[in-house]
Amino acid sequence: MTELSRFPYSFIDKIIISEEDIETRVQALGRQIASDYKDSENLLLLGLLRGSVVFITDLMRHIPHPMTMDFMSVSSYSGTESSGFVRIDLDHKTNIQGWDVILIDDIIDTGYTVHTVKKLLLDRNPKSLKVCALLDKVERHKVDIAIDYFGFKIPDYFVVGYGLDIDEKGRNLPYIASVDLNRYTK
Ligand code: IMP
Ligand code: MG
Numbered sequence: 001m002t003e004l005s006r007f008p009y010s011f012i013d014k015i016i017i018s019e020e021d022i023e024t025r026v027q028a029l030g031r032q033i034a035s036d037y038k039d040s041e042n043l044l045l046l047g048l049l050r051g052s053v054v055f056i057t058d059l060m061r062h063i064p065h066p067m068t069m070d071f072m073s074v075s076s077y078s079g080t081e082s083s084g085f086v087r088i089d090l091d092h093k094t095n096i097q098g099w100d101v102i103l104i105d106d107i108i109d110t111g112y113t114v115h116t117v118k119k120l121l122l123d124r125n126p127k128s129l130k131v132c133a134l135l136d137k138v139e140r141h142k143v144d145i146a147i148d149y150f151g152f153k154i155p156d157y158f159v160v161g162y163g164l165d166i167d168e169k170g171r172n173l174p175y176i177a178s179v180d181l182n183r184y185t186k
Contacts, residue, residue: 009170011184012160017152017176022134022162025151026055029132030062033102033149038065042099042127046092048113049073050171051106054163055134055151059104070094076113086116101126102149106164107135111145118145135159135176152176 037043043063047056049071056069073090101121105114114131121129132149139156157178160170166179167186 008173009160011166011179011181012170012173013157013178013180013183015175015177016154016157016159017162019174022151022174022176023058026058026134027062029149029151030059033059033132034063034065037063037067037100040065040067040100043067044094044096044099044101045069045104045132046094046096046101046121047071047104048106048117049090051163051165052104052134054171055106056104059132068094072117074113074117076116086113088120096121096124096126099126100128102130102132105131105133106162107137107159108133108145108147108150109137109140110142112143114147115143115145134162135164 043065045056045060045067047053047069060067060069070092072092074086074088076086103114103117103121108114118129118131130148131146133147134151136147136150136153137156138153158166158181159176159178160166161173161176163171165171166184
């Protein structure tokens with residue numbers, strides 16, 4: 001890969017998690033989930049669109065058991081700031097009653113999104129409900145939230161890559177990079 005194509009956006013500051021480190025960690029998470037759910041008859045990975053797509057598709061290939069996936073789309077963000085208000089734009093299709101559900105998100109920031117979606121899903125009577133996120137910005141949490149599986153804890157950077165975006169840009173990067181907000185224009 002040339003240096004040019006490695007940094008296809010001018011707002012990239014630096015790579016904070018390499019492609020190789022992501023691959024190793026996602027494989028370990030998949031194996032952990034596979035082991036924890038080896039006796040589950042109805043395992044559903046429920047991803048939040050669109051940020052979790054790259055993560056969920058890699059993750060599930062390390063789970064060698066019968067399982068399925070579904071998606072929801074919620075929005076709480078405009079640019080780089082959480083609004084604290086979570087709106088459901090697209091609901092999942094599966095009737096999750098009696099299912100072992102793992103809610104998958106790309107990153108936990110304030111925690112509002114996962115906190116709100118979790119409450120909604122619990123009302124739908126899954127057999128169990130856990131949360132899995134690739135990244136966790138621990139110092140930004142505004143609600144108390146249990147993350148059962150996470151890939152990496154990161155400092156308070158705005159990051160893109162491996163599915164994560166800034167205004168829909170950057171999802172295609174194979175690594176996680178911080179954004180230089182001074183060089184970012186919408
Ligand atoms: P929360 O509700 O504040 O936890 O925000 C979670 C959502 O905000 C995630 O699903 C992401 O879509 C988005 N988000 C938060 N931080 C970042 C970031 O650094 N890069 C890209 N998206 C982010
Ligand atoms: Mg998201």
